[in-house]
Amino acid sequence: MIVNSLLIKTLQAATLSGTYLARNMSGVVENTIRNKLQTSLGTKHLEIINESYMHNVPKGAETHFKVVVVSDKFDGLPLIKRHRLVNDILKEELQTGVHALSIVAKTPEQWDSSDKVVESSPNCRGGFGK
Template sequence: MIRNLSNMNKVATSIQNKLKTHLETIHLEVINESYMHNVPKGAETHFKVVAVSNKFFNLPLIKRHRTVNEILQEELNSGVHALSIVAKTPEEWENSTKIVESSPSCRGGFGK
């Protein structure tokens, strides 16, 4: 599922396709949070992903995040400025509230 996207969702679609393929996700959300930041309308620079995969089984959180970052290296090197990651196993997801917290509003950088 891709949420909060403009008509130009090339980056979000790429993120979704890569994570779905490499992680064989059971549940996947790609949320474009760029609108919450000081970027041009329709930008694809800030994302949150919620990925649920058996491939996260027995991996500590840092390795789960590294796995996602490695899969999305091309996007991170070509315009994606921020990536928030929720990475869970199916069991963890089932035992959770399944509520994805909103990211905080942009403070304009440098703690302003």
């Protein structure tokens, strides 16, 4: 009886700590993206938007992101080179689980002169143009 009681308490504690860990581990990929972009680009403004919920993925997935990045390092770079720079910084994440990355890359001057509204992404069409 004592063994069963201890076993039940141990399982309850493990379940609670597992739930606690799962809740606190959400956003790991998002935080990694944030840290890498802030460190590499010295961002003036940065938004990381997890759009995974809009797709057919498990709840809590971190597979589809939109990033809004404002950095002085984009000065003089055409849009394609800005996107390549962001993709290079996040190369590992793009190879290991991030399925889609939408990028808005602006200089501080462009950001300051804009309305600062980020357009919503279109609804998922299932990847097959449905």
